[in-house]
Amino acid sequence: MADVRLKGLSKTFNKRLAVDDLSLDIRHGEFFVLLGPTGAGKTTTLRLIAGLERPDKGSVSIGGRDVTHSEPAERDCAFVFQQYSLYPHLTVYDNLAFPLKSPLRRLSKEDIDVRVREVAETVHISHKLDSKATQLSGGEMQRVGIGRALVRRPNIYLMDEPLSSLDARLRSDLRLELKRIQQDTGATLLYVTHDQIEAMTMASRIGILENGRLVQCGTPREIYENPASVYVATRLGTPRINLLPAGVIPAGSEPTGTSVIGVRTEHVVLGDPSSSASKARIGKVERLGDQTFLHVDVEGHKLVLLADPHVALEADRAVGLSLRAPLFFAADGARIHAGQEARQ
Amino acid sequence: MTEASTTSRPGLVEQVIRRHPDPVSVRFRGLSDRTIAWLFISPTIVLLLAINLFPLLWTVYLSFTNYRANRPNAELRGMGTTYYEQILSDPDVWESMQATAHFVIATIAIETVLGFAIAYLIDRKFRGHAFWTTVILIPMMLPPAVVGNFWKFLYQPQNGLFNAIVAPVLGVSPGSFQMLGDVQLAPWSIIIVDVWMWTPYVVLICLAGLRSIPDYLYEAAEVDRASPLRQFWSVTLPMALPFIMLAVLFRGIENFKMFDLVNLLTSGGPGSTTEVASITLKRAAFESWRTGYASALAVILFVTVFGLANIYVKALNRVKQR
Numbered sequence A: 001m002a003d004v005r006l007k008g009l010s011k012t013f014n015k016r017l018a019v020d021d022l023s024l025d026i027r028h029g030e031f032f033v034l035l036g037p038t039g040a041g042k043t044t045t046l047r048l049i050a051g052l053e054r055p056d057k058g059s060v061s062i063g064g065r066d067v068t069h070s071e072p073a074e075r076d077c078a079f080v081f082q083q084y085s086l087y088p089h090l091t092v093y094d095n096l097a098f099p100l101k102s103p104l105r106r107l108s109k110e111d112i113d114v115r116v117r118e119v120a121e122t123v124h125i126s127h128k129l130d131s132k133a134t135q136l137s138g139g140e141m142q143r144v145g146i147g148r149a150l151v152r153r154p155n156i157y158l159m160d161e162p163l164s165s166l167d168a169r170l171r172s173d174l175r176l177e178l179k180r181i182q183q184d185t186g187a188t189l190l191y192v193t194h195d196q197i198e199a200m201t202m203a204s205r206i207g208i209l210e211n212g213r214l215v216q217c218g219t220p221r222e223i224y225e226n227p228a229s230v231y232v233a234t235r236l237g238t239p240r241i242n243l244l245p246a247g248v249i250p251a252g253s254e255p256t257g258t259s260v261i262g263v264r265t266e267h268v269v270l271g272d273p274s275s276s277a278s279k280a281r282i283g284k285v286e287r288l289g290d291q292t293f294l295h296v297d298v299e300g301h302k303l304v305l306l307a308d309p310h311v312a313l314e315a316d317r318a319v320g321l322s323l324r325a326p327l328f329f330a331a332d333g334a335r336i337h338a339g340q341e342a343r344q
Numbered sequence B: 001m002t003e004a005s006t007t008s009r010p011g012l013v014e015q016v017i018r019r020h021p022d023p024v025s026v027r028f029r030g031l032s033d034r035t036i037a038w039l040f041i042s043p044t045i046v047l048l049l050a051i052n053l054f055p056l057l058w059t060v061y062l063s064f065t066n067y068r069a070n071r072p073n074a075e076l077r078g079m080g081t082t083y084y085e086q087i088l089s090d091p092d093v094w095e096s097m098q099a100t101a102h103f104v105i106a107t108i109a110i111e112t113v114l115g116f117a118i119a120y121l122i123d124r125k126f127r128g129h130a131f132w133t134t135v136i137l138i139p140m141m142l143p144p145a146v147v148g149n150f151w152k153f154l155y156q157p158q159n160g161l162f163n164a165i166v167a168p169v170l171g172v173s174p175g176s177f178q179m180l181g182d183v184q185l186a187p188w189s190i191i192i193v194d195v196w197m198w199t200p201y202v203v204l205i206c207l208a209g210l211r212s213i214p215d216y217l218y219e220a221a222e223v224d225r226a227s228p229l230r231q232f233w234s235v236t237l238p239m240a241l242p243f244i245m246l247a248v249l250f251r252g253i254e255n256f257k258m259f260d261l262v263n264l265l266t267s268g269g270p271g272s273t274t275e276v277a278s279i280t281l282k283r284a285a286f287e288s289w290r291t292g293y294a295s296a297l298a299v300i301l302f303v304t305v306f307g308l309a310n311i312y313v314k315a316l317n318r319v320k321q322r
Ligand SMILES: Nc1ncnc2c1ncn2[C@@H]1O[C@H](COP(=O)(O)OP(=O)(O)O)[C@@H](O)[C@H]1O
Pocket: A013, A014, A016, A017, A018, A036, A037, A038, A039, A040, A041, A042, A043, A044, A045
């Protein structure tokens, strides 16, 4: 295991910047999650680290060694691809054993067997060891793909949205499992996803990607509570953060230059219509089973909030609404902290 | 139509009907959809039967008679299995079968190895790669008659290009050997021409196979630290194998029936060294005019090819399912 350092990494495809001046330090033993929507450059970043793409600019070093121009084999990264990339003519067993049979490793047959069965157990695929890769369902293929990475002890595990094709139940199982494996083995892991729940539950640190640029980096808590921009704020939290134009609801000490106010459930106090700052009306109450979303109309704007499951709520009722320390953003989307001027 | 026949596995006609839920029979009163579908495909079926099945059955019929095509009005006598017995106990026929087998095995082996190697090389992107692909395919596009005469010319001992090029390599004089006239060399002269003409075909099929291998498999193998050699053995070859086997099948069937090149180049000579089965057949049918006998030989050849091809296709399917 080793730490990975990216410095000023850029990659252009047909004049389109896929990764833009990306610098990032992934520490030894860290579970780092890169979060961004489709097309943000997540896959490209991983491929640059693995050596499957060459950067136009910048450098990659693994374990202190500059590997910018090294072949993938020299970098010793394990990669879980976004699409299933199993060897279709091999059985599940042989797919899992494939990386171990590398002559660089010189493992005995017995060692390989022990390792393969152990990993098959971990990704719940033991019962399919003798099946051909082509006879598996999508979820099973992806589990084998994860297993094929886990059999190794590489410098770093690179995982490209490995859980996105699995059903919800398996996804949450494997989330926990991956986190546990990473903690037990102290592995360095770079995990890429567009799913905020995966990011929040597994990451030691999260990096937010926007159009190939790393816009913020920090622990899940830091990023959630202290987003650097509107873009970052909208990445995390369900329901999504509500964005209101400044001045619609009195927000106490609005810094000058505030253009947008970000409101999450915890920034809102609902109360008596007479004693609150604004008058609001509860619209729809959306029950999703485990969560209840409250649609609140205030001054012609709509807020979606998370409701307390223990409080009975009726639709179409007048309530009072006031804000408590919401997030302030300038016109360009940058965050302004209370008591601070907008950057000009 | 009964309930049972609609729920059992649908035949072609049922499938056609199901794709068109709007019944045609509304406009053709009195005819069921099934009848109409049959009407539509019947011309094709009749044509196929007339072209494929009828000659085959007619040949089988003739093989049991003493029919001679140059005496169509002679009295026809049933011969039973006489010709079959004659053929199977005739050492000359066995010899021509052996010549055929040698020819088939040698050409397949060389064409497959060479064809795959060339395909592997031109599969990489390099400058002018489309141009070279086209150049390589030219021999295959020429008519066999042209190829035959062209090579006959090349093989001329005194002024042929082939001898002129090969002789210095071997350190002998160009006139000292005759490709087509020598008992040892004649089979090879035909093999060379067949390889020259049909390797491109194998290249084409192998190229299709290589192009069908997705890039991500190579990428996965690369991060799994497989050497280029291991990538070849564990990704390239197994993935392309069904295609290679298909090429072998096509070339095998073709060369089992090989006639035109041999006929043009050596006509089975010198002696009977290059007399493959199809030449024997032609001699019996159009030189001795023993049509019944030739039909029996044709039936035997057909059964042989058909049987071998079937065994082979089973193997091919097993490889594909792996
Ligand atoms: N091989 C490629 N050729 C051309 N464009 C590419 C290629 N790979 C990625 N891109 C482009 O780069 C951008 C980032 O892609 P990608 O890294 O796959 O994003 P993500 O994985 O976050 O969805 C996209 O706009 C994509 O179209």
